[in-house]
Amino acid sequence: MESDPGTALLELYDAALPEVYGYLLSRCGQRALAEDLTAETFLAAVEAVRRAPPPEIGVAWLVGVARHKLADHWRRAGREERGLRRAYDGRAEVDDPWGGFPDALAARQALAELGAHHRAALTLRYLDGLPVPEVAALLGRTVHATEALLVRARAAFRKAYAGKEEGGG
Incomplete structure (x- = not known):
């Protein structure tokens, strides 16, 4: 009998949560942001296990997703900052x-x-x-x-x- 992917993901969540959260917190230095990005990372894992066939999900896979989520966040923040900079027309050389x-x-x-x-x-x-x-x-x-x-x-x-x-x- 095949193991339930949901149960396997819950077990991985328990094992990987400290590593994924720690990775994000050490990179962004903001607890709330690290928590949000950690949640987004695990939601991506839930979506991934629903695919047929699901990818092999482990800690390294989750940290890779977390890295992408953080990069996406920085891109969004960068777009916002560029908009503000244009509004105030300030640039540092x-x-x-x-x-x-x-x-x-x-x-x-x-x-x-x-x-x-x-x-x-x-x-x-x-x-x-x-x-x-x-x-x-x-x-x-x-x-x-x-x-x-x-x-x-x-x-x-x-x-x-x-x-x-x-x-x-």
Whole structure:
């Protein structure tokens, strides 16, 4: 007799919830957002087990879905920020080089101050360790555009981080 996919998913939920939620919380730093994205991730798993044939769902599959949900969130947030920026016509120009960052709290705060597109690119590339082509695919950009985005994101991060070191934040 075949096992019930619903029961198997419930067992996986119990085992994978801390890992999926922890992954998201460590990337976004916001409990409510991590909770929402975790729920969306498991809803995607429910939809997936209803397909015929269902994919093999495990922790790695769930974390992959969570990564996509977070990237989708950042894209939406980025679109909103671009709309606000156009409304207020404000843009920051930054030329600082990328450097080492020993203070994790200041680094997290600096990352949180960046635009969603910069946050997404830096997190996917440096925290998740994804290669640039995969970051580009997740962000819906070309590789060349993603490389340019990473240059700008590193510069913006360095400026925000320098402000934290100087006591500006």
